[in-house]
Amino acid sequence: MxxxxxxxxxxxxxxxxxxxxxxxxxxxxxxxxxxxxxxxxxxxxxNPNYFKYKENQDSSWRDTCRQRSLEWRKKHQEYLKLYREEHRERHRAYMKNYMRDYRKKKGLAGGGESAKS
Ligand SMILES: [Zn+2]
Structure with a gap:
């Protein structure tokens, strides 16, 4: 045909x-x-309501996104906490060394303990 x-x-x-x-x-x-x-x-x-429908979909999708980002932030905060704790240890060690050096330097510059009073 x-x-x-x-x-x-x-x-x-x-x-x-x-x-x-x-x-x-x-x-x-x-x-x-x-x-x-x-x-x-x-x-x-x-389909005049399609875009309306899509908006609804988008809002639920946005919720999913928000939920995901919240979960990510939560995980990230845990990671940050661990990082900070580790860092704090390092910082403490660094400060200990720094203060020891500082005292040593101060001691040398000030001419010993006797110069203090
Ligand atoms: Zn044609």
Whole structure:
């Protein structure tokens, strides 16, 4: 069943695909693209609530994101706590050395304990 018909977009005669007997647009890329645009427009007219629905989806998706970031922060805070504890140990050791050096230096600069009073 090959029937020649006129393309709705370019008005050129074409032979409809036998798998798509209702084809109204020829198979040229430009016409197919136009058909897709037309379909999208029709689809949008038929689904006016889609974007509303999408917004709802987005808000739940945002919640999921927030939840995930909270979980991440929680984990991260635990990590930070561990890091700080470790760092505190290092800092304490560093301060101990620093104070020892400081006292040593002060002692040398001040000319010993006797200079204090
Ligand atoms: Zn065409």
């Amino acid at each position: 090959t029937e020649e018909r006129l393309c709705k977009v370019c008005a050129k005669p074409f032979i409809a695909n036998k798998y798509r007997p209702n084809q109204t647009v020829c198979s040229s890329l430009e016409c197919q693209y136009n058909r897709q645009l037309e379909n999208m427009k029709k689809w949008r007219d038929r």
